[in-house]
Amino acid sequence: MRLSKFWLAALALIIPLATSVAANEADEAALAYRQALFKSIVWNFSPMSEMVRGKREFDAAEAKKRALTVSYLSLLLAEAFPKGSGSNAGTTDALDAIWQQPEDFAARLKTFQFEANELRKVAEQGQQESFTAQFRKLGAACKGCHDSYKAD
Numbered sequence: 001m002r003l004s005k006f007w008l009a010a011l012a013l014i015i016p017l018a019t020s021v022a023a024n025e026a027d028e029a030a031l032a033y034r035q036a037l038f039k040s041i042v043w044n045f046s047p048m049s050e051m052v053r054g055k056r057e058f059d060a061a062e063a064k065k066r067a068l069t070v071s072y073l074s075l076l077l078a079e080a081f082p083k084g085s086g087s088n089a090g091t092t093d094a095l096d097a098i099w100q101q102p103e104d105f106a107a108r109l110k111t112f113q114f115e116a117n118e119l120r121k122v123a124e125q126g127q128q129e130s131f132t133a134q135f136r137k138l139g140a141a142c143k144g145c146h147d148s149y150k151a152d
């Protein structure tokens with residue numbers, strides 16, 4: 001009897017501890033996932049940026065492929081900002097404002113996803129001028145979000 005009371009008390013202590021550890025692991029995983037997505041986005045964004053800035057020749061096939069990838073990655077960001085995956089989950093440049101103004105943040109993300117999808121469509125036409133114009137809009141969507149929600 002005494003023993004079982006002891007174990008009940010021990011379990012009562014351990015169970016919440018275990019679930020809070022699990023939650024932290026999920027938050028840390030979300031943070032790592034988010035940062036990996038942004039690294040993957042910039043990996044594909046940079047070569048397009050170089051084309052737009054004349055640092056390398058416009059390559060329609062490559063532009064099409066990279067625009068498609070960025071558009072796809074932009075959609076994955078939808079689940080990369082769960083509550084709890086901010087500064088308490090590890091080293092991050094994501095500002096608390098993301099979770100304090102979730103509607104505005106969601107609107108920023110939506111704008112980004114929209115512009116990325118537009119770039120994907122434009123890139124399929126293979127014309128440098130329209131690609132450049134839409135690429136600038138996409139870049140503005142990155143900056144628009146970073147200005148409010150990412151530490152420098």
Ligand code: HEC
Pocket residue numbers: 031034035036038039041042045091092093094095105108109112138139141142143145146149150
């Ligand atoms: C909806 C908001 C939002 C949009 C749109 C956005 N970013 Fe970010 N970005 C962030 C936040 C927040 C972080 C910080 C993530 C972290 O550290 O947890 C970040 C981080 C980054 C990083 C650093 C990744 C790392 O950990 O090394 C790069 C690079 C980056 N973004 C590039 C871009 C580019 C390029 C675009 C547009 C093509 C873009 N971002 C669009 C919010 C956004």
